[in-house]
Amino acid sequence: MVLRWLLALLVVLTGLGLYANEHWMTRRLALDGRGPGQNLHVVDDSGSGGASKAELLQDGSGVAAMRCDMRQGYAWPFCEMQIEMREGDLDLTRFTHIRLWLHAEGPTADGSPAQVRVFLRNFNPGYAPTGGVVNLKPHEINFAPSAQSAPVEFRLSQFMVSSWWAQAHPLPVPLMGPQLDRMRIFSVITGGHVPGQHLIRLERVELIGNWVAPETFRLALLGLWMVSLLGYLSWEGWTVRGRLRRSVTRTLALEKLALRDPLTQVANREGLSRAMDLLLRAQDELSFPLSVVFVDVDHFKRINDEYGHEIGDQVLTLLARTLRANLPRDDLLARWGGEEFVIVMPQTPAEEAVAVAERLRSVFARTEWPVRLVVTASWGVAEARSQADLDTAMREADQAMYRAKHAGRDQVISASA
Numbered sequence: 001m002v003l004r005w006l007l008a009l010l011v012v013l014t015g016l017g018l019y020a021n022e023h024w025m026t027r028r029l030a031l032d033g034r035g036p037g038q039n040l041h042v043v044d045d046s047g048s049g050g051a052s053k054a055e056l057l058q059d060g061s062g063v064a065a066m067r068c069d070m071r072q073g074y075a076w077p078f079c080e081m082q083i084e085m086r087e088g089d090l091d092l093t094r095f096t097h098i099r100l101w102l103h104a105e106g107p108t109a110d111g112s113p114a115q116v117r118v119f120l121r122n123f124n125p126g127y128a129p130t131g132g133v134v135n136l137k138p139h140e141i142n143f144a145p146s147a148q149s150a151p152v153e154f155r156l157s158q159f160m161v162s163s164w165w166a167q168a169h170p171l172p173v174p175l176m177g178p179q180l181d182r183m184r185i186f187s188v189i190t191g192g193h194v195p196g197q198h199l200i201r202l203e204r205v206e207l208i209g210n211w212v213a214p215e216t217f218r219l220a221l222l223g224l225w226m227v228s229l230l231g232y233l234s235w236e237g238w239t240v241r242g243r244l245r246r247s248v249t250r251t252l253a254l255e256k257l258a259l260r261d262p263l264t265q266v267a268n269r270e271g272l273s274r275a276m277d278l279l280l281r282a283q284d285e286l287s288f289p290l291s292v293v294f295v296d297v298d299h300f301k302r303i304n305d306e307y308g309h310e311i312g313d314q315v316l317t318l319l320a321r322t323l324r325a326n327l328p329r330d331d332l333l334a335r336w337g338g339e340e341f342v343i344v345m346p347q348t349p350a351e352e353a354v355a356v357a358e359r360l361r362s363v364f365a366r367t368e369w370p371v372r373l374v375v376t377a378s379w380g381v382a383e384a385r386s387q388a389d390l391d392t393a394m395r396e397a398d399q400a401m402y403r404a405k406h407a408g409r410d411q412v413i414s415a416s417a
């Protein structure tokens with residue numbers, strides 16, 4: 001469910017992001033020759049020995065126009081309208097497109113619509129340290145404005161270094177290609193060389209770029225997808241692990257409850273059987289000889305009858321606690337049922353188990369029982385030499401305990417005695 005929402009969110013964000021980056025997150029810069037640091041002027045071929053005359057016309061609307069009286073004289077007569085960046089070169093790498101509102105008219109050799117050439121002249125001390133107009137690298141594009149619907153938009157990557165300039169300026173390979181990081185002059189030049197009256201009107205030039213370059217933006221989106229999916233996977237892994245941990249803890253807790261006697265908090269029969277399985281799996285024959293001790297409280301019914309069930313419960317609880325506190329850790333203790341308990345002592349021969357039982361019997365004698373009772377028990381001990389003897393040893397220990405009862409109670413009897 002979370003994944004579905006995350007994917008939906010990412011798809012929406014991606015679509016919105018791409019659209020926003022393309023249409024909203026754009027920067028625009030107008031070049032009109034009147035902006036701060038921009039200088040608009042015209043140039044003609046008279047400086048190259050030609051006879052053409054360029055004149056700058058500016059009507060009240062602020063639209064810049066150039067009238068060109070093109071005459072023969074120079075080999076390639078021309079008139080040029082320039083916008084010069086006086087207060088520093090313009091870094092066009094921050095832009096991707098140029099949009100032009102241009103109008104051109106004038107005679108052409110074949111009567112086709114008049115053409116213009118648009119130049120972006122870039123400065124680099126590597127071309128020539130002086131940076132005079134002839135040493136600025138021109139990037140040009142050629143088109144007939146009236147054959148297009150205004151505005152015309154070009155990608156800056158469509159501008160190519162003028163071949164005539166490249167021939168006159170042999171450059172090292174790294175400087176050969178298009179470079180638009182320091183544009184110093186933007187210009188529009190008459191496209192043909194047919195003598196006569198030419199007119200170019202430059203209504204507006206707009207440079208357009210994205211705040212974030214499209215490639216960078218796409219990479220960022222890819223990063224967003226990867227980080228989101230990685231985040232989701234880690235979160236998913238973490239919650240699954242958490243759920244698993246909680247369920248294991250719950251299962252263990254339930255299992256513990258099922259294997260423990262609720263009154264005395266020692267193992268019940270099932271718990272003893274599981275514990276013995278574990279013990280024998282871990283230690284196998286090392287556990288033998290193993291002794292089993294049955295302990296049964298003497299005349300427990302009387303305690304219940306005389307002092308009530310609650311006192312009986314307290315006696316059983318204290319008895320279990322006393323047994324547990326006086327046994328080594330790896331001895332197993334379980335409530336067999338009623339007032340009967342079983343102790344399993346791995347790596348203990350019967351004689352040793354009898355000694356332990358005797359010690360416990362004397363501990364019982366010293367214990368302060370509820371309502372100053374005197375509580376004794378009858379003890380039966382048997383030994384198993386291998387796993388195969390285990391059931392027999394249990395039976396024999398039980399029988400030995402009954403023999404202790406019949407022999408007068410409050411004593412330890414070994415099956416082998």
Ligand SMILES: Nc1nc2c(ncn2[C@@H]2O[C@H](COP(=O)(O)OP(=O)(O)OP(=O)(O)O)[C@@H](O)[C@H]2O)c(=O)[nH]1
Nearest residue numbers: 296297298299300301302304309310312313338339
């Ligand atoms: N308070 C209490 N009594 C229990 C519990 N489980 C069993 N009993 C009682 O323990 C008594 C066992 O009595 P008997 O089997 O006659 O044995 P006894 O009175 O101890 O006599 P001997 O074993 O022959 O010494 C019964 O009265 C049971 O009701 C328990 O959890 N709490």
